Amino acid sequence: MIIRKYDEKDLQQMIDIWNEVVEDGIAFPQEEFLDSASGKEFFESQSYTGVAEDDGRIVGLYILHPNNVGRCGHICNASYAVSSDARGRHIGEQLVLNCLNKGKELGFRVLQFNAVVESNIHARHLYERLGFLQLGTIPGGFRMKDGHYENICPYYHEL
Template sequence: MVRKYTKEDLPQMIKIWNEVVGEGNAFPQEEELDMKSGAEFFASQSYTGVAVESESVVGVYILHPNNVGRCGHICNASYAVLKHARGRRIGEQLVIDCMKQAKKLGFQILQFNAVVKSNTMARRVYERLGFKQIGTISNGFRMKDGHYEDICPYFREL
């Protein structure tokens, strides 16, 4: 089940977010969240959703504008799934809910700016859900070990 997050979810959400940040192969962030910065970060989004299984948060997503003004109808999102819960289509559930919430908020396009080319699981989900790859940005993402990988921006009309 995917639903809007509550304050009670924050410890699990922060753990999941920090797990992905620490892996250093998907999110551009390098600094981990603590309870204060995590509460502020998740509250500042247009929408934050969580995937819950057996009363435990196993995934989280954030949704926010990708730009302002004349491009304000385009949104952006990030998804994180607990490492031991991956491979069970939780990420796909998060993306589907995100698209519904984005549409409710008046967004018309969902765009991902920096999908790491080697993140094949995420790319398969996006393509299965109708996202189109815009192109490739060579060496657009610095991996945790310092080498650079290509990024593949994606978009989908809502």
């Protein structure tokens, strides 16, 4: 498996993976699905979009962009998505590690996650194992697909 910058030929597979996570309704704040036009615009607008390719198939991706502007523009934010049929193979870990390096390469000083859902134990354990620190807990900060609210846990990692 390799992790590389996305190419336009990857877009449909990327959109499918992204929409799968949005449809799950338990990790991404977005509720709208991407189509070919909005997906192209969305992924092009990022500071960096990386994909995990395995035997010619996209199995995961990440987006990296500033978390804020101006005096806080040195802090970046990222989101990760792994195809459901490729989970459990540590692809997410490889994406996060690649993202940490890419963020530093792009001149960011901190990677911050604003809204990690408290019940997303696998992601939280991964982030903590990789040295991310939890900033606290925001009660009821995420509305799940079924309508109930769960706590979110912001994390950060110095680059």
